[in-house]
Amino acid sequence: MTKDRVVIFDTTLRDGEQSPGATMTHDEKLEIAELLDDMGVDIIEAGFPIASEGDFRAVSEIAERSKDAVICGLARAQLPDIDRCWEAVKKAAQPRIHTFIGTSPLHRAIPNLTMDEMAERIEQTVSHARNLCDNVQWSPMDATRTEWDYLCRVVEIAIKAGASTINIPDTVGYTAPRESADLIRRLIETVPGADDVIFATHCHNDLGMATANSLAAVEGGARQIECTINGLGERAGNTALEEVVMAMKVRGDIMPFETRIDTQKIMHISRRVSAVSGFAVQFNKAIVGKNAFAHESGIHQDGMLKNAETFEIMRPEDVGIAGTSLPLGKHSGRAALRAKLKELGVEVGDNQLKDIFVRFKDLADRKKEVYDDDILALVSATTDEEDHLELVNLKILCGTGGPAEATLEMAVGGTDQSAEAPGDGPVDATFKAVRVLHPNEARLQLYQVSAVTEGTDAQATVTVRLEEDGMIATGQSADTDTVVASAKAYIQALNRLIVRRQKVGPGADVREVSYKEL
Numbered sequence: 001m002t003k004d005r006v007v008i009f010d011t012t013l014r015d016g017e018q019s020p021g022a023t024m025t026h027d028e029k030l031e032i033a034e035l036l037d038d039m040g041v042d043i044i045e046a047g048f049p050i051a052s053e054g055d056f057r058a059v060s061e062i063a064e065r066s067k068d069a070v071i072c073g074l075a076r077a078q079l080p081d082i083d084r085c086w087e088a089v090k091k092a093a094q095p096r097i098h099t100f101i102g103t104s105p106l107h108r109a110i111p112n113l114t115m116d117e118m119a120e121r122i123e124q125t126v127s128h129a130r131n132l133c134d135n136v137q138w139s140p141m142d143a144t145r146t147e148w149d150y151l152c153r154v155v156e157i158a159i160k161a162g163a164s165t166i167n168i169p170d171t172v173g174y175t176a177p178r179e180s181a182d183l184i185r186r187l188i189e190t191v192p193g194a195d196d197v198i199f200a201t202h203c204h205n206d207l208g209m210a211t212a213n214s215l216a217a218v219e220g221g222a223r224q225i226e227c228t229i230n231g232l233g234e235r236a237g238n239t240a241l242e243e244v245v246m247a248m249k250v251r252g253d254i255m256p257f258e259t260r261i262d263t264q265k266i267m268h269i270s271r272r273v274s275a276v277s278g279f280a281v282q283f284n285k286a287i288v289g290k291n292a293f294a295h296e297s298g299i300h301q302d303g304m305l306k307n308a309e310t311f312e313i314m315r316p317e318d319v320g321i322a323g324t325s326l327p328l329g330k331h332s333g334r335a336a337l338r339a340k341l342k343e344l345g346v347e348v349g350d351n352q353l354k355d356i357f358v359r360f361k362d363l364a365d366r367k368k369e370v371y372d373d374d375i376l377a378l379v380s381a382t383t384d385e386e387d388h389l390e391l392v393n394l395k396i397l398c399g400t401g402g403p404a405e406a407t408l409e410m411a412v413g414g415t416d417q418s419a420e421a422p423g424d425g426p427v428d429a430t431f432k433a434v435r436v437l438h439p440n441e442a443r444l445q446l447y448q449v450s451a452v453t454e455g456t457d458a459q460a461t462v463t464v465r466l467e468e469d470g471m472i473a474t475g476q477s478a479d480t481d482t483v484v485a486s487a488k489a490y491i492q493a494l495n496r497l498i499v500r501r502q503k504v505g506p507g508a509d510v511r512e513v514s515y516k517e518l
């Protein structure tokens, strides 16, 4: 089947940036524009040049640096806006002016124009834009709440005045899919000259229907979808680029349309837009959310391990995600636990697996996520392995007089040994004494103390994270004495590193075998 081409018009840098708080810096806008161009976006709406000096400079520079994409700027239906817009986009290899006016009764009331006066303004401004630029897009803002006859009338005027793209915005996210398709279909059937222009759809997500409405409009005959990365935009946002593109890709059987988008670049650009706009992507957002390719429940994990298609309709790799994630939590089943153990290089028999599984469920009930370290600790517990290192006694001399001094007794492989070490404070002296008895190259990545109760006799919880040859191990301990808690946490992390090394073998790269992070 030959597929119709749908052009993707991205307005992350204009409509997306309009969301309260999503302002991006000049350099960030240039970076996002380059990523959009590289991923195959056909038209980039780079900003609203009359809105500010900064917007003007960003649009001009994006235009200058553009490669394959058409660079578009937004302008109200006013001649100075259109002139300013042209000044900004004209250096692009392919410039476009996008001019608009609100045509619904509510919006006509704001400039206080009659229907005739507005019609005249549209004719005048579109003609003016067309005299400057060959590529003009016109939008009747709030089209979905504009009277049908008036909408047909103004669309016809804009086409006659030279607009080559007519965008039909659902500015307030009011429409529903069937209406969205019908509106475009009827406009194409009714308005003289409609066959010679491209109809675009621009949907907002106030009722959560933006993506469905955009795709329905395409069914009705639209061939340009306006959208933003992550659906960034005013109020509930705009149609999300990643959603419409992947919907057409995955359901090509019922939506036989294609785009130029390189879908493997989706995740990267999603993360960058989230970072620069400061808008976190919700975990369960389609395609780009942290959980979009993650499965925790036992039934799902079991299915995924047998055949990924059981619970995934697209491959994570297709959108630039390293792989499916099967985080272990209280809903996970035995199959996922066995897979995780295998990944960690731990071979267990059925009985031991049963035992580990019971302990794992108990732990998962208390903890949100169960990490690799926790699993290895459960394995040690079920094999009755003794910790290689065990704190026996610790004495500290510290104060204002000089360096601290630690006297440590520690069992190493079952034999008590002792050492003394000076240090820059009591914790440093303690860790040094541990290293005298158990020399190691582990790097301290994190040392964190938090009080779990109140008062000077509060319990302190100390967390220590160590890294050695790419392996990471964490130890945690609580005690009313912070130095004792530190010693225990450090020793626990070292014990876990020892276990890991035994399970995975020398030189093995644990990062490669751990579950890929989204």
Ligand code: KIV
Pocket (backbone or CB within 6 Å): 015, 100, 139, 141, 142, 167, 169, 170, 171, 172, 202, 204
């Ligand atoms: O939502 C809208 O109507 C717009 C127009 C400026 C096209 O963003």
Ligand code: ZN
Pocket (backbone or CB within 6 Å): 015, 169, 171, 202, 204
């Ligand atoms: Zn909009």
